[in-house]
Amino acid sequence: MINVLVVEDDPMLAELNRRFIEKIDPFVVVAVAGNGEEAIKALKNKKIDLIILDIYMPKMDGMELFKRVRKQNKEVDFILVTAANDTDKIDEALKLGAVDYLVKPFEFERLKKSLINYKIRKNLLIKKPFVSQEEIDKLFIGDIEGFAQNEERELKKGLHKFTLDRVIRFLKENKEILLSSEVISENLQMSKVTIRRYLDYLEAIGKIQKKMEYGSRGRPSYLYRYIDKNNK
Template identity: 35%
Template sequence: MSTWEVFIVEDDIRIAEINRKFVEKVEGFSVCGIALNEEEAKEQISILKPDLVILDIYFPDMNGLDLLRWIRSEFRGIEVVMVTAATEVKTLKHALEDGIFDYIVKPVIFQRFKDTLLQFKEHKLLMTQLSADKEINQNMIDSLLKREKVEVEPSFLPKGIDPITLDKILTILMKHKKGFTAEDLGHRTGVSRTTARRYLEYLVSEQKAKADITYGGVGRPERIYKYGL
């Protein structure tokens, strides 16, 4: 069985590692490298020539859309999936025009990520089959072009988990490495301690956060939630 090589371009090493773990949980895929900036990305992509690039948009030294265009001009056989917090319509439009395979908005749900990789595998296998034929018919063309995206609706989340609040809490965790107690995070987001804890425990279950036990001033244990695994 072929193994598809995936290259990750993400300036936050914690998110890059989460993406790596997600890729390696899907059979038939492996991560061949990780780049944190434009120079590393161009150098390693040129050498490794991966099958698929997982690409963010926001970087201190570049815009991911510019790197997407460079990949398209230099390596037309490499597919690109944008995994980003960018939700502007203009950004999505530019990415689509430049030929992305898919566009996934952070925070990433593993099942959504997995679906994209499986669609990529199916697409590549079909391309391989078609390359052996001298001619194609309309049914073959329709199969190749029809890649139905899996839309993650709010109903996909457990009851009591609002996607907007979830995104807000995850964004705060990503920016503060020391982490928060449920009470501290509740104050920051304007929700109760119980509500904050419910969202934090959900993130732990989705492997987007971890909980460490510490002891407060009166010696009672407290859970400190931090972003990442």
């Protein structure tokens, strides 16, 4: 589990970010703070691994919070979020050790990529006492696609590779159309609850596209399509 603190003065954005983050395993938002002072309190009371930090906030802005936490030598990482993309701020953030820097408005896919990259780096450094130069190069200067592929093989607890392969194969065979969980369930003769668990996992790792559709009664339903990266 990776415990996340969201620091954002806009309540709607904070809630949106929380929902996005918790779609990605194993990230859990354990606290939301509206300013730097609230964030300091949360850091004292909870174990935090990663802070998603807005820079411009009242009372104590993000950069001040960032510097204060660094002076305290707390073992916590930062992904900065801001509407500013000036080079001075980016340079300062990098010097303080930010793992990423997102400029508003950003797409969920960009945040998702940032979190997955962070998870891969964290897992690599935890699991291996020593790393090769090639692995170091991928972490610091290159594409970490290879690590991402390995990470995809590590299924969430309760999921099984054989069943996952069946779902993926069916989605690939029907990649030209949007499919409902009901259709997938009927064709694979599996329960809707089980199918949805696998679909949620495949969406989280970027294998499928999820689209909301409203029916005649106004109730939303979800349709899914396999993402064929070779045809992008």
